[in-house]
Amino acid sequence: MIDLDNVRHNVALLAGLAPRAETMVVVKADGYGHGAVEVARAALEAGATWLGSCSLAEALALRAAGISAPVLAWLDPAGTDYAPGVAAGVDLSVSSQRQLVEVAGAARAVGREARVHLKVDTGLSRNGCPSDEWPALVGKAAATPEVRVHAVWSHLACADEAGHPATDAQAERFDDAYREALAAGLEPIRHLANSAALLTRPDLHFDLVRPGIAAYGLNPVPEAFDLRPAMAFRSSVALTKRIPAGESVSYGLGWTAERDTTLALVPVGYADGVPRSLSHRMDVWLAGRRRPVVGRVCMDQVVVDCGDDAVAEGAEVVLFGAGTAGEPTAREWAEATGTIDYEIVTGMYRPRVARVYR
Numbered sequence: 001m002i003d004l005d006n007v008r009h010n011v012a013l014l015a016g017l018a019p020r021a022e023t024m025v026v027v028k029a030d031g032y033g034h035g036a037v038e039v040a041r042a043a044l045e046a047g048a049t050w051l052g053s054c055s056l057a058e059a060l061a062l063r064a065a066g067i068s069a070p071v072l073a074w075l076d077p078a079g080t081d082y083a084p085g086v087a088a089g090v091d092l093s094v095s096s097q098r099q100l101v102e103v104a105g106a107a108r109a110v111g112r113e114a115r116v117h118l119k120v121d122t123g124l125s126r127n128g129c130p131s132d133e134w135p136a137l138v139g140k141a142a143a144t145p146e147v148r149v150h151a152v153w154s155h156l157a158c159a160d161e162a163g164h165p166a167t168d169a170q171a172e173r174f175d176d177a178y179r180e181a182l183a184a185g186l187e188p189i190r191h192l193a194n195s196a197a198l199l200t201r202p203d204l205h206f207d208l209v210r211p212g213i214a215a216y217g218l219n220p221v222p223e224a225f226d227l228r229p230a231m232a233f234r235s236s237v238a239l240t241k242r243i244p245a246g247e248s249v250s251y252g253l254g255w256t257a258e259r260d261t262t263l264a265l266v267p268v269g270y271a272d273g274v275p276r277s278l279s280h281r282m283d284v285w286l287a288g289r290r291r292p293v294v295g296r297v298c299m300d301q302v303v304v305d306c307g308d309d310a311v312a313e314g315a316e317v318v319l320f321g322a323g324t325a326g327e328p329t330a331r332e333w334a335e336a337t338g339t340i341d342y343e344i345v346t347g348m349y350r351p352r353v354a355r356v357y358r
């Protein structure tokens with residue numbers, strides 16, 4: 001279940017923390033697994049004025065849903081046809097002269113100016129134009145009539161580690177790149193901050209902030225903020241049974257009951273986003289308390305040990321949620337499986353898992 005009230009709460013909180021900047025809520029990867037269109041609408045209602053997507057196709061899906069707010073698309077393979085993006089008024093990120101030429105060609109084909117955000121690589125060494133090619137890129141962009149440069153932007157590598165020296169080094173390079181753009185005659189806005197920088201580095205908010213994970217209520221930094229997780233993963237008990245002491249459970253028979261007990265079968269497994277690596281070390285929230293999943297996580301099902309408690313077939317099972325009642329959280333799954341909660345929630349977009357909005 002996706003709680004859009006929590007998305008609205010989080011976006012309003014984030015926008016309030018960056019009062020001098022506009023807020024772009026990042027809805028790439030289908031809204032981090034929450035549903036891009038639904039999250040985009042909720043975010044715009046709560047004060048966001050921009051949306052961020054990775055691919056142009058993701059941006060066009062927002063337009064197809066009738067969303068007319070500014071959208072920035074920032075990463076596609078070489079040779080992508082940008083014409084549908086220009087035609088739909090999608091802002092396009094440009095990291096190289098080759099991309100600039102492609103976007104200008106699309107603008108000519110469509111007969112409409114393309115609005116671009118020039119991306120500079122300030123140290124992440126991923127997307128973005130390297131410093132030594134930057135002056136030529138801004139010069140060429142300034143001389144290309146088919147494009148209008150709206151922004152200069154970059155992305156931080158270590159914003160989630162408080163006081164990491166790389167952040168200041170990146171901010172310095174960002175400042176240099178901005179001044180080179182001004183020297184080329186451009187008058188761009190600037191944006192640099194992801195969720196972590198929005199939360200901890202007000203000096204880096206510039207004109208626009210780009211929160212992703214925090215809008216979904218997951219906090220990427222150790223400092224506490226009133227962020228409310230929007231995603232809960234729920235199922236219900238499909239079958240209960242008593243087994244006698246000595247019986248074992250699930251493939252490999254890796255867990256054996258030490259006493260007579262009641263088992264509850266829950267019809268979700270690794271095909272539904274429950275990591276198989278959580279076998280023998282996960283709990284669910286069922287009938288008012290946490291209870292252990294016993295035996296291996298299967299493709300379609302897990303088994304919960306309920307002891308002597310009466311648990312009804314059909315009872316709700318919370319796999320993870322906000323954690324406020326004591327239920328497991330996406331963060332807990334991430335820590336147990338050696339990843340980050342971003343990957344847990346993004347991995348929940350599964351055809352078999354119904355998305356229900358509140």
Ligand SMILES: *Cc1c(COP(=O)(O)O)cnc(C)c1O
Binds near residue numbers: 074155193195213214
């Ligand atoms: C994903 C992404 C963001 C959002 O990052 P969070 O850590 O989720 O806030 C911002 N900017 C860019 C370029 C991104 O790719």
